[in-house]
Amino acid sequence: MKRLYFLLSFVLLLLIASCKGFDDSPKALVNVLLIDAPAEWDSVIVEIRGVELDFVPDAREGTVEKIFLPYEPGDKEVDISQLVGGTALPVARSEMHMGQISGITLRLGTKNALYLDEDRYPLDLPGGNTDYALPLSLDLEQGISYDLILDFDLEKSIQVVNSSPLELDFNPTLSAFSGVGRGDISGTTSPTSIKPAIYAIQADDSTSTHTNSSGTFLFRLEAGTYKVYLDPKNSSYKDTLLNVEVKAGTTTTLDRITFSKK
Known part of the structure; x- marks a missing residue:
């Protein structure tokens, strides 16, 4: 009986020691x-x-x-x-x-x-x-x-x-x-051979991005209305300007943007 008492006491001490090291x-x-x-x-x-x-x-x-x-x-x-x-x-x-x-x-x-x-x-x-x-x-x-x-x-x-x-x-x-509190603007451009510079503009501030190999781009922005300007960086194509509203917690997916030739 004494052995069982000492064994239980030892196990209890181990549990107490382990709990002291646990940050809950x-x-x-x-x-x-x-x-x-x-x-x-x-x-x-x-x-x-x-x-x-x-x-x-x-x-x-x-x-x-x-x-x-x-x-x-x-x-x-x-x-x-x-x-x-x-x-x-x-x-x-x-x-x-x-x-x-x-x-x-x-x-x-x-x-x-x-x-x-x-x-x-x-x-x-x-x-x-x-x-x-x-x-x-x-x-x-x-x-x-x-x-x-x-x-x-x-x-x-x-x-x-x-x-x-x-x-x-x-x-x-x-x-x-x-x-x-942020929202996303997602879009795809074509032809994918063009690597446009894309700007999200609000008042006097702007942020920019480019497309990946599939022509996809994404902005993560504060809620509000933005002008999205797409510069094809190619003199054979026209640039594009869109007005886009960003809502917090929501992804705004744009229709495919196809650059027109001049």
Whole structure:
């Protein structure tokens, strides 16, 4: 009987010890995704090291914690010019306690390059700066999964300084936002041999993208009315302008857009 008593006591102690190491506090799931608004290059390779979140825990107003989430794959050189038509790169994923994310920093490496006609052109970061901090405001609630979107706008990030020989200025231009309250514009253009630049314009602000190999493009935007301007980048075809309303949580799918010849 004494042996049974001691055995039960030992098992109870093990259960208590294991419970002390278990964190059952309320959490939210945070997914960090990278998308691209690409320029007209064959490919743009960017080295992704990870992201750092500015986090203010509940009941600790004014206390900002820095939480670094590494990009886990061994090959950290990513062709971000392929992130079009709804394709996104999962950069990091983590459970987090309740609180507010007040900012996000994309941490890059130095192995960045542009490829054009099989030629490689290095993209040097201005001043050697590898960290790009962006404002963000997101309150985390228990049991909710959140998408944090980093939009890397290559159209604005890469400028041609000299065309012959080709010289480039690389100044990463990004925006960050939560997927909460946003809506999508999805469309397809033809002929697919054309690689148009597509702009969603609202007042004095605009964002741009290109199509993938199937002619598909996608914008993720705040609710509102936008002018969608499609520049065929081909002098044989006419440009196109559309008015599109974006509703939160809804994908607005446009009829196929066929470019007309001049």
